[in-house]
Amino acid sequence: MRISLRVWRQKGPSSPGALAVYDVPDISPDMSFLEMLDIVNERLATDGEEPIAFDHDCREGICGSCGLMINGQAHGPQQGTATCQLHMRKFNDGDTIVVEPWRATAFPVIKDLVVDRSAFDAIVSAGGFISIATGSAPEANLIPVPYPAAESAMDAAACIGCGACVAACPNSAAQLFTSAKIAHLNLLPQGQPERWTRVETMVDTMEEFFGSCTNHGECEAACPKKISIDFIALMNRDYMLAKFKNRSLMGQR
């Protein structure tokens, strides 16, 4: 295959960026998208031009490092697929492919296609956990979890924290990421003691960095793990309920 790449090149956080054009011949359809970029980088290096910086690591679709805006779609054209698992067979010979970093105020560009996603860590740090110090756990099977609850919690917990939801959102909102973590923990019996504080602190922290949700649903479409926007509804419900809950009655059923 021969493709024409238009890639965002930006030297540093405060430098201006621009799209650079590269002609890329001799690409196999069995290559992954990132392997194609490896080849481009190898060729650039041979010509003495600095390789394109992009984030990647496991290349198995689970670490959440990679994330490219490909022809305006987060992670490219294949549904439910992270960039590293996208293969060139999804493109045609002669295509022009535009590759950009995630675009969001909360994700400033570090260099080329690499952005800073530390705002996600801040949200988790605010409440995305169950406070249980090592050693204090009860016997595991003392806490039965109804099968459908466990499945639903797992659906939410599958989030890889890549940031595609934010990049796809016209408001750069992080509702899908935040709600997935809240739902994972709030759906489980173990998560109940901190349920109301968790939703408040996480949502409030999210709002320090990200835009607001206006129900476009682009996040769900872009999510490589197909996380459902139902979790956003669950988060909003819990957030509202948290404002009314008398926490001192939480021990009662």
Next chain:
Amino acid sequence: MQFNAKVPDGPIADKWNTHRFNMKLVAPTNKRQFKVIVVGTGLAGASAAATMAEAGYQVTALTYHDSPRRAHSIAAQGGINAAKNYQNDGDSIHRLFYDTVKGGDYRSREANVYRLAEASVEIIDQCVAQGVPFAREYGGLLDNRSFGGVQVARTFYARGQTGQQLLLGAYQSMMRQVGLGTIDLHTQTEVLDVVVVDGRAVGVVARNLISGEVQSFSGHAVVLATGGYSNVFYLSTMAKKSNATAIWRAHKKGAAFANPCFTQIHPTCIPASDEFQSKLTLMSESLRNDGRIWVPKKSGDKRPANEIPEEERDYYLERIYPSFGNLVPRDVASRAAQRMMDQELGVGPLHNGVYLDFRDAIGRLGADTIESRYGNLFEMYERITDENPYQLPMRIYPAPHYTMGGLWVDYNLMTTVPGLYAIGEANFSDHGANRLGASALMQGLADGYFVLPYTIGDYLADYLNTEALATDHPAFADAEAGVAGDVERLLSINGTRSADWFHRELGKIMIEHCGMSRSAEGLEKALSEIPALRAEFESDLRVLGEEDSLNQSLENAGRVADYFELAELMCRDALDREESCGGHFRVEHQTEEGEAVRRDAEFAFVSAWEYGEEPTRHAEPLSFENVKLAQRSYK
């Protein structure tokens, strides 16, 4: 160099308990005096950082990732073992201990493995309490499945994403402590040297990957939780950034390296499709619960798999190993696949695979059940190969995966440098010559949650009321200058080839001569080829870009430089170990059927290498008092 493993006396079942009582404690109010540096935030690092911070220590956590959650533990698929005996199938701590020692082909330290089996039970409790969404039965209780090398179902799992869920559990506990200010987290920070003063580890020097700034961090103790070194083979199941730099530089500063040749080739990976391949993708071992492995009986059979009738298929694992069948340990399954390949029975366009077939399981259980068990793995397979495994059997092939070797540690997980610890895959201690499936997650978390946080106190207690060394000490300045000098050197070679090119070439040498089977002749060849390639690297490397901004080529070049040295040590160790055991298979030592032949009288020891111009091999003898040494048989 002294190798005192410090294994406590007494019956094996009492050792850890007795040791916990005998160790010195640091009082809760005194813990905050101590600074501990944890390098790496995978299962071992994140769990250790969280647990020590909860206990009151001041923890500095360093990772080269943009977030602790990216560590490669996240990619572990199948599960985590624990001796809960929930399935009422005769499991026990002793059986898990026994299986692990046997699975490791009798090259691990009994006392460490027993402690691991004991901790496994607490790990499940801890992770469930954190909200790890393990698979459950309809009654709401935990489900289990079976893994290779055992005859019980003791593996806990969260779909095909167990590593992800366990890591997120540890990461969340860690981020809670970051929020509370007890962990000082530095992301995008790659440790490039360990600082040793008066024989003690007192800190590390790291490079900020965004700014290029070289920084020092000081502490009362340093913990390396930096994972394994399979990327020395270039193509492996590891993440692209996983590397050996931190443990290698610690080795150069005096930490002995144990059993470097003990590497694991995982039998179920997607075969390489072409030369541009950048990594190999693992398909979880759990697939062997329901998938059957076979090759056509006839060499060069060009028919599609579905058209090959039953009687013309060789289900070779079931045939050779009837009692364990498709669930033999990884080393055994990988070598059996290799033997099929050697007989030119390989399948697929490049004849580099064997079939893993779900036809019978789908017939027995229905596609829905198979989908609920392995849906995400099937999807991943289809994305990569463009073949539908519900209709066609998967093609799989062995690939470098896990490294049992690592820094030598004593029972307290301390290396030969006082104050320097190694946990998780970075150490060598628990898996002997072969790791059983679902045991890596167990070991990482055992070390991080339940072993190191106790044993580190025994060391720190002696330094009560002493300050951590200030980072303006000349030892830090020297180390910083060394790191800056290395960066300068790599950037100034100005040759013609990229680090990646050299890495790929090194990988070819390693997989050919130090991979699934090894011979004296091949290893000697590798030992002459590696230095030659390294010399070329030193004179013809080209790294573009600058040192004071994000420069991924520069990061990679530093890692590749270390792989050269490590690769040589691996080959030396493989040459030195004149026996076959676990993942280390010397063609000179095999039975007529091609099974490994161990030489216990000569080689029942841990090789511990001391760094030097000419490395010195020391030996820690292994004694087996609770498990009888026997030829492993899975027949």
